[in-house]
Amino acid sequence: MSAIPSLRRSSRMVQRNLIVYKHTWRVIFTGFFEPLFYLLGIGFGLGGMVGDVGGIPYSAFVAPGLLATSCMNGAITDGFFNIWFKLHHQKTYDGILATPMRVPDIGFGEMLWAMGRGSIYAAAFISVVLLMGETAGPRMILSRWAILALPGAVFACAVFSAMGLCATTFVRKVHDFDIAMGLVVMPMFLFSGTFFPITQFPKPAQWLIQVLPLHHGVEMLRQLTTGAVDVGILVHIAYLALIGAVAFVVAMQRMERSLIK
């Protein structure tokens, strides 16, 4: 039933969102401050009381975690509600579906948009981290591998945006968002190894954490920014790719079902 999205038609969705954000670009601009504030508050403020973690300064430990978080924020948090509202309340997609655009075009377009927004946050975050490390110190980018952190972050954004789109199709009421944020996004943010190594937890809890996509995003990006790259990075990448692909297929099917009756 569901067809392969067309890149040309999907880009129309991105274009549409660009027009919307022409009026409200400040929102894009401000989204990246949140991880930055956390970097300053937790990485430096609280980090000043911490010392090294696994041989690297605490701020260098937290920075890639927050980079992954900003991918998630950009791709999920900020777009989540908006897509749902268009799906169920404004009937925007119904209007678009009266044209040659198809459901996969719309879905993939929204995903591209979310991915782009997450990538902008990520690029801005990397730049700030690099700049702060060079001027004020301490350095948070410890290796040349970090050159791959941006493509890595874009990849993570793609995965999170597919997850966000998928999750949106399950939301029935506005209050479900609070539940999703409280039960999924917030715990992922706090327990994915963003702020402390998950080895602090007992084994079963670690296994649980290893299910979380953000954990793999954090680990992947941390390997790249600290230079502690090993074969394990392939596992993280493969897991993320799998989750992203499944989420995308499920999202498309569910969107198709709720839009075509």
Next chain:
Amino acid sequence: MIGAIRMVQRNALVYRRAWRGSVFFSFLQPTLFLIAMGVGVGRLVNRGDASLPAGVDFLDFLAPGLLAAACMQTASFESSWPISGKMTWQRTYEAITATPMRIRDLVFGELAWMAVRLSTVAIAFTAIITLFGVPRSPLVILAVPAAVLTGLAFSAPIIAYAATRKRDHFNGLFRFIITPLFLFSGVFFPIARLPEPLQTVAWFTPLFHGVELVRGLTLNTLESPAWLIHAAYLVSLTVIGIGASLWAFRRRLHA
């Protein structure tokens, strides 16, 4: 006074149907922060040469801070979108002022309801930190009203702001005021660790005074003139906020 109670009744009626989401928002978030930061990061902190006041554990230091912050966040959230929604989108207030209810019934009613909501948050989270063995004295009972007061000091001015807004402009409020306050007002680390000029800025933020007051009562480290300053600061902000709210409501509804 009766009028204000009617407003509380109305909000309670709505809340009966929508409490689940706010439960997560109000209790779960601080609890998750307590576990992640207090326990997870806390272990890293205790290994270093931490310089926490009165030599407490990081978890004990953090917990009362999170209590005050939870009240700030709940109060800010509940005073922004819901209030502007009732003012602009749903026109609830307009409908209510067509009855014998007066403007001050609306404002005091909303604040009374906020106090009820904040009390539930504060009591629940105080219970949680008690489970973690944080409180050092029975004075922790007083941390509940102190946390509620912290919330009201945010709620009253934000209600005034929300009542003047035609469309929601609260993203900026949360991203540039509430989040930085949460991170830099002494919840996670003593403000003495901030660079010199920022310490002064932090001292003037309402959350700092809320955190100091709640932490002092929880850990029994309160000093005599200091607590008065904290409390007076929060009460003044609340009173100013109420005045501003009355003004803003009158301007919108009696224009």
Next chain:
Amino acid sequence: MPSTAEPFIRARNLTKRFANFTAVDSVSFDVQPGEAFGFLGPNGAGKTSTMRMIGCASPVTEGELHVIGMNPRTEASRIKARLGVVPQQDNLDAEITVRENLLMYARYFDIPGPIARRRADELLEFVQLSERANAEVESLSGGMKRRLTIARALINEPEVILLDEPTTGLDPQARHVIWERLYRLKRRGATLLLTTHYMDEAEQLCDRLVVMDKAKIVAEGSPRQLIEQYSTREVLELRFSDEVRAQLDGRLSGLADRIEMLPDRTLLYTGDGERTLEQVHTRNIPLESALVRRSTLEDVFLRLTGRTLVE
């Protein structure tokens, strides 16, 4: 009606079933190019479901449907490229301005920028919204939103325009503005398909229509044909006091071809209303009021289904 060309839309035993009910039950009809074709019926008759199937917004459950010679199942995008759709509920893009709605819609049809801009401005002129071009959609009145939706449906210069209840919920003045614009489109030779439960709308705009009730087509023809076939030339509407009404039985018999007792009035179907009224007077039946009027599609519907259109 003899078909002069390949029909633009051809439906045979077209059926739409949802999980627990049948919305459209085996309907068949043809729409010719340049025709204004109407679906008249009360809410829930299956008009919208039929329109949605034609617009490729809803899959056909059973039967045959061809739109501009193509099958909606396999060629939805190509059909949609040549249709203009005005849905029952406006689904304008609320986050962008009036003009941007048209420009963006043009992009969905792959219409190049310069052409899109020219058409958008022409269409805003056509629906009298030029002055609101940069306004937000939310600031428009119901009638303006409707006009914008119509303009949006015309952005791809469609060969067929589907209008689902184009004027429902609008005040009389706004309705007349829309009728006037639709009439212009019709004169330009556009093929119009519209659903309505307003008989005056159907009479004004439709060359030919089908009457739908309970998922089926119950009659088909031009408005005049339908009235001639299913009603008399004139109708005498009588109102009685409650007491008179209660003891009316039989006192009106033989006065008209057909008598309908509605809750608030009694309708006598007759060739000459004035004469029938005189006969009522001679029988000494006390009246509260009397009105002679021409038959309308409302009467046709009442005859066919035993119910009124708007309840």
